[in-house]
Amino acid sequence: MLTVEALTSGYGQGQVLHEAAMELPPGKAVAVLGRNGVGKTTFVHTLMGLVKPWSGSIRLGDDELAGLDTRQIARHGVRIVPQGRRVYRSLTVEETLAISSGPGEWTIERVYELFPSLAARRGHRGDQLSGGEQEMLAIGRALLGNPRLLLLDEPSEGLAPLVVEELGRALSSLEGMSIILVEQNLHLAVAVADEVRCMVKGSFVYQATTAEFRRDPAAAKEYLGVGS
Numbered sequence: 001m002l003t004v005e006a007l008t009s010g011y012g013q014g015q016v017l018h019e020a021a022m023e024l025p026p027g028k029a030v031a032v033l034g035r036n037g038v039g040k041t042t043f044v045h046t047l048m049g050l051v052k053p054w055s056g057s058i059r060l061g062d063d064e065l066a067g068l069d070t071r072q073i074a075r076h077g078v079r080i081v082p083q084g085r086r087v088y089r090s091l092t093v094e095e096t097l098a099i100s101s102g103p104g105e106w107t108i109e110r111v112y113e114l115f116p117s118l119a120a121r122r123g124h125r126g127d128q129l130s131g132g133e134q135e136m137l138a139i140g141r142a143l144l145g146n147p148r149l150l151l152l153d154e155p156s157e158g159l160a161p162l163v164v165e166e167l168g169r170a171l172s173s174l175e176g177m178s179i180i181l182v183e184q185n186l187h188l189a190v191a192v193a194d195e196v197r198c199m200v201k202g203s204f205v206y207q208a209t210t211a212e213f214r215r216d217p218a219a220a221k222e223y224l225g226v227g228s
């Protein structure tokens with residue numbers, strides 16, 4: 001179980017997270033939705049220790065993560081797939097996966113089974129991949145760390161609908177992994193997530209199961225500005 005309480009953080013004097021609070025039951029996927037600039041990336045970066053928490057608590061199981069640095073947080077089994085992918089441009093798919101793999105149940109072959117189109121590109125360099133392939137590589141790299149908690153920051157950004165569908169199928173198949181999925185693409189969010197949280201100005205102001213959220217078009221309109 002991940003329990004985040006009264007989490008605040010920001011940049012310099014500028015506060016972005018305002019007492020953000022959420023719970024993530026073990027093995028569940030939660031979508032974090034919200035408009036541009038509300039603080040979604042800051043939230044997952046604060047969980048990962050890339051942005052220092054100012055106050056509040058981040059408990060994963062029995063462990064307090066707030067105040068630890070990113071490497072220590074990674075040792076507790078947290079991995080992030082960053083917004084914009086940031087794959088190594090000059091390494092091949094196979095090389096990137098090889099340097100990311102360690103002991104655990106995730107192997108390079110298992111990543112290729114999850115993303116067959118990545119297997120077909122195993123000899124290609126990062127900068128020769130499409131956006132979708134780069135996203136798959138970034139996810140594969142994170143999975144090879146055998147995460148207890150996987151943070152995904154807008155994996156669908158800039159990708160064609162068919163590729164987003166393929167990502168959705170792959171992420172939905174990761175049963176039993178705790179996932180926080182930051183998204184502005186509602187189709188992907190509801191396909192993958194068990195529950196939904198909406199963020200406004202650095203706080204979570206709405207929570208529902210995905211089934212409830214599907215029956216609540218007013219929430220999507222209010223928190224995302226979309227009509228469907």
Ligand SMILES: Nc1ncnc2c1ncn2[C@@H]1O[C@H](COP(=O)(O)OP(=O)(O)OP(=O)(O)O)[C@@H](O)[C@H]1O
Pocket residue numbers: 011014016034035036037038039040041042043083
């Ligand atoms: N490195 C930074 N330094 C200073 N301010 C930042 C930095 N990163 C983000 N901000 C500011 O913090 C606020 C929240 O940004 P954040 O990137 O967390 O939002 P977001 O919800 O992820 O947005 P998007 O949907 O565009 O990805 C914004 O006002 C942004 O300008």
Ligand SMILES: [Mg+2]
Pocket residue numbers: 040041042083153154
């Ligand atoms: Mg963002």
